Amino acid sequence: MTSKKNLGEKIRSLWEEGGRFHKYWPLFEAFDTFLFSLGTRTSRAPHVRDSLDLKRVMTIVIYALVPATCFGIYNIGVQSRMAHGLEPDFLLSVWTGLLVFVPLLIISYGVGMFWEIVFSVIRREEVSEGYLVTGLLIPLIVPPTIPWWQLVVAITFAVILGKEVFGGTGMNVVNPALAARAFLFFAYPAQISGDGVWFKLVKGRAVVDAFTGATPLALGAASKDMGLTAADAITRQYSFMDSFLGFIPGSIGETSKLAILIGAALLIYSGVASWKIMVGCLAGLCGTTWIMNLLAGPDSTGMTTLSPLHHLLLGGFLFGVVFMATDPVSSPETSSGKWVYGILIGVMTATIRVINPAYPEGTMLAILLLNVFAPLIDYVALRINIRSRRLRYAQ
Amino acid sequence: MAVFTVRKGLDLKIAGSPEKTLSKAVSSRFVALKPAEFPGIKPKLLVGEGDAVKAGQPLFHDKNKPDVMFPSPAGGTVREIRRGARRVITDFIVEVDETESWVEHESWDETRLAQASGQEIIDRLLKGGMWPVFRQRPFGKIPDPHLPPRSIFINGMNTEPLAADPDLLMRDREKSFHFGIRVLKKLTQGRIYLCLKADGREQAFAGADGITVHRFKGPHPSGLVGTHIRFIEPLKSGERIWFLRTIDVADIGQFFQTGRFPVERIIALSGEGVKEPKHYRTRLGTRASDLTADRLENGSFRIISGTVLTGTEIQPDGFLGFYNTTCSVIPDSSRRDFMGWAMPGWKKFSTVNAYCSSLIPRKHFPFDTRLHGGVRAIVNIGAWEKVFPLDIHLYYLVRAVLAGDLQEAEALGLLEVTEEDVALSTFACPSKIELGAIIRNGLDLYEKESI
Numbered sequence: 001m002t003s004k005k006n007l008g009e010k011i012r013s014l015w016e017e018g019g020r021f022h023k024y025w026p027l028f029e030a031f032d033t034f035l036f037s038l039g040t041r042t043s044r045a046p047h048v049r050d051s052l053d054l055k056r057v058m059t060i061v062i063y064a065l066v067p068a069t070c071f072g073i074y075n076i077g078v079q080s081r082m083a084h085g086l087e088p089d090f091l092l093s094v095w096t097g098l099l100v101f102v103p104l105l106i107i108s109y110g111v112g113m114f115w116e117i118v119f120s121v122i123r124r125e126e127v128s129e130g131y132l133v134t135g136l137l138i139p140l141i142v143p144p145t146i147p148w149w150q151l152v153v154a155i156t157f158a159v160i161l162g163k164e165v166f167g168g169t170g171m172n173v174v175n176p177a178l179a180a181r182a183f184l185f186f187a188y189p190a191q192i193s194g195d196g197v198w199f200k201l202v203k204g205r206a207v208v209d210a211f212t213g214a215t216p217l218a219l220g221a222a223s224k225d226m227g228l229t230a231a232d233a234i235t236r237q238y239s240f241m242d243s244f245l246g247f248i249p250g251s252i253g254e255t256s257k258l259a260i261l262i263g264a265a266l267l268i269y270s271g272v273a274s275w276k277i278m279v280g281c282l283a284g285l286c287g288t289t290w291i292m293n294l295l296a297g298p299d300s301t302g303m304t305t306l307s308p309l310h311h312l313l314l315g316g317f318l319f320g321v322v323f324m325a326t327d328p329v330s331s332p333e334t335s336s337g338k339w340v341y342g343i344l345i346g347v348m349t350a351t352i353r354v355i356n357p358a359y360p361e362g363t364m365l366a367i368l369l370l371n372v373f374a375p376l377i378d379y380v381a382l383r384i385n386i387r388s389r390r391l392r393y394a395q
Numbered sequence: 396m397a398v399f400t401v402r403k404g405l406d407l408k409i410a411g412s413p414e415k416t417l418s419k420a421v422s423s424r425f426v427a428l429k430p431a432e433f434p435g436i437k438p439k440l441l442v443g444e445g446d447a448v449k450a451g452q453p454l455f456h457d458k459n460k461p462d463v464m465f466p467s468p469a470g471g472t473v474r475e476i477r478r479g480a481r482r483v484i485t486d487f488i489v490e491v492d493e494t495e496s497w498v499e500h501e502s503w504d505e506t507r508l509a510q511a512s513g514q515e516i517i518d519r520l521l522k523g524g525m526w527p528v529f530r531q532r533p534f535g536k537i538p539d540p541h542l543p544p545r546s547i548f549i550n551g552m553n554t555e556p557l558a559a560d561p562d563l564l565m566r567d568r569e570k571s572f573h574f575g576i577r578v579l580k581k582l583t584q585g586r587i588y589l590c591l592k593a594d595g596r597e598q599a600f601a602g603a604d605g606i607t608v609h610r611f612k613g614p615h616p617s618g619l620v621g622t623h624i625r626f627i628e629p630l631k632s633g634e635r636i637w638f639l640r641t642i643d644v645a646d647i648g649q650f651f652q653t654g655r656f657p658v659e660r661i662i663a664l665s666g667e668g669v670k671e672p673k674h675y676r677t678r679l680g681t682r683a684s685d686l687t688a689d690r691l692e693n694g695s696f697r698i699i700s701g702t703v704l705t706g707t708e709i710q711p712d713g714f715l716g717f718y719n720t721t722c723s724v725i726p727d728s729s730r731r732d733f734m735g736w737a738m739p740g741w742k743k744f745s746t747v748n749a750y751c752s753s754l755i756p757r758k759h760f761p762f763d764t765r766l767h768g769g770v771r772a773i774v775n776i777g778a779w780e781k782v783f784p785l786d787i788h789l790y791y792l793v794r795a796v797l798a799g800d801l802q803e804a805e806a807l808g809l810l811e812v813t814e815e816d817v818a819l820s821t822f823a824c825p826s827k828i829e830l831g832a833i834i835r836n837g838l839d840l841y842e843k844e845s846i
Contacts, residue, residue, distance in 0.1 A: 040729070041728075042766050044831070046704045046819075048822065049768075050745050050822055053736070053769065053771075056750075059737055060749055271776070389808060
């Protein structure tokens with residue numbers, strides 16, 4: 001035991017002040033505190049502190065992402081096998097999924113952590129835990145066919161220009177994972193949208209006759225031209241239950257609403273993510289689509305007729321709401337601001353999905369837009385607070 | 396009377412609450428006054444090492460307000476004037492004589508008090524060394540005797556963890572308390588508020604005429620003066636209030652009645668490190684080692700003059716503070732847990748339900764002196780607000796102070812808080828930000844710039 005401890009001290013001294021690798025101290029610190037929690041003591045009142053630290057906060061979010069990740073891996077295989085007309089055998093599906101997902105995960109953490117450590121070393125700061133969650137989110141919000149090199153470029157863009165230029169975790173304006181996705185969306189639209197990207201197909205193997213490759217929302221968007229309501233166009237291929245459980249094509253983590261709800265329950269119970277934002281988002285989306293349904297009238301076709309429930313079950317809305325809109329750094333700090341922010345995300349998503357002909361899905365753009373507006377929302381909430389205080393002073 | 400309910404807050408489930416019994420007296424051969432615990436005071440010595448002093452005789456006064464005197468807690472000899480970093484005086488140590496002599500002031504009765512003017516009373520409080528029991532909001536410092544307050548708040552609560560029981564501290568002191576109230580009435584044209592806990596039985600104090608009684612229920616900080624002011628009568632721009640505790644009022648009454656500076660204190664010795672946590676009768680500024688002798692468990696502990704939320708760490712040969720009625724002894728630890736971030740954490744306490752410990756109700760959690768994490772940029776998951784009942788946007792207040800934007804900070808409520816009001820938020824912060832230090836820094840800057 002003692003010799004083990006001595007070896008530990010010896011290794012440690014290499015990285016400490018005066019040691020050979022002191023320049024890379026953040027790297028050692030990150031690894032060291034990964035293994036053992038920090039033993040630092042309080043130097044002033046309060047003398048006792050909450051056991052919660054940022055590592056634990058991020059860990060909770062990762063735990064919450066586990067169900068969606070596991071199902072996502074399985075579903076990659078299921079979708080691929082069904083497109084080829086094969087039985088969705090469980091083990092083979094998981095195997096196919098792992099072959100797709102694990103490289104994406106390795107790329108994501110490898111590239112992201114590389115940049116995090118580079119910036120920590122430059123800034124002489126401890127490595128922040130922010131990327132732990134971002135690194136898992138990114139592979140979950142891309143299609144399974146995303147080219148690896150594009151992912152590398154997107155992550156580099158997101159970490160450097162989405163976060164580090166603002167000062168790192170805690171200072172960023174937009175959610176870094178969404179920044180990565182937005183980069184892919186606008187730089188390489190062919191690989192992240194349309195009908196060709198949602199199924200991992202094996203080259204040379206035949207696909208089933210009816211295979212279109214379209215996501216449910218894409219079917220909905222096209223329904224008007226076919227003279228159908230969006231719901232009819234979608235349910236011809238995907239039942240409500242499939243949409244809820246997640247047996248539909250889409251970005252890897254977004255398809256299973258059940259898995260996402262399990263994660264949401266953990267986030268809300270633990271208090272790590274704001275339920276106000278989640279409820280606000282749902283209210284915004286349901287309210288807006290309900291009004292659109294009413295305005296559309298009985299005999300209309302196309303997306304305006306799609307019910308709020310369908311909107312919730314399809315696309316990346318629920319995933320975005322639970323895991324990305326609630327990012328504490330890029331969402332408003334004030335309680336009233338959280339409500340406004342959430343509702344507006346819902347409204348914007350519905351508007352883009354229904355009214356904009358170019359994009360079948362609007363969650364990402366809605367969240368990014370409201371990320372940018374979050375400081376403004378807070379500003380208004382603060383002015384109201386300041387005004388009420390001034391009125392109190394003036395009495 | 397009104398009953399106010401504080402909803403946001405937290406009563407720490409920490410082991411070692413003091414029994415509500417008073418044990419035999421603890422005597423100390425050495426007692427001390429600690430200039431550093433009076434914020435904003437620049438001490439100017441009035442006696443030197445080796446000088447003989449009487450109990451109640453001023454040891455030092457404030458350079459900026461020379462009439463604010465700080466009295467010796469005992470009659471004897473000034474044994475040592477300890478200095479810390481940058482020659483700041485940390486302890487003014489007096490060795491207690493067996494035959495103590497006292498500074499004797501005239502003892503007053505009701506009629507004498509009725510004839511006295513406000514100025515006469517202030518002069519007597521200043522001269523007798525009683526003035527430091529008053530503190531003012533904003534800033535939480537000893538007030539300027541020449542600037543009268545809007546109102547006076549008397550605090551009969553102590554909701555901090557492991558704190559002394561205010562009822563026990565006030566036992567048999569009704570007469571002094573009522574005399575003290577009459578003294579206070581001469582100091583202000585405004586109201587005098589008495590804040591008590593909702594389920595308290597202190598009817599004797601509530602009966603004092605001419606004061607307004609309000610009751611508070613809910614978790615800490617329902618017993619902090621900052622909370623009381625905000626709920627009862629918020630501060631307006633340019634206003635100030637004075638505040639003190641029920642025991643201070645009784646001390647003032649006793650001082651006027653007997654003519655002697657009251658040096659007796661009741662201290663709760665509490666915390667996990669104490670064998671039998673209870674209250675002890677002792678003297679102001681008593682030495683920690685005399686209080687803790689033979690009363691501690693074996694192990695490594697931190698001794699805190701005050702509570703775990705707002706107290707000051709002292710060494711065993713250090714002394715208890717002027718305002719402290721609690722001496723907390725908690726385990727000192729720097730243990731490192733293996734992969735603590737991933738483990739279930741059955742015994743770890745958190746204000747948010749981040750550990751499995753939240754699934755099972757527990758009476759106590761093992762609290763020690765660890766920070767539990769590295770200092771990070773602020774990532775606000777709502778932990779600060781969860782335990783903070785005032786209508787202040789703490790995140791933006793802290794940001795404004797850090798940016799040096801004092802005008803914005805004031806608009807956001809800087810003057811309504813001191814470090815004790817944000818202690819729970821500091822406790823709960825996952826990024827381990829020292830909110831108390833930031834707020835105190837902001838208050839100091841504000842004061843400096845407004846002169």
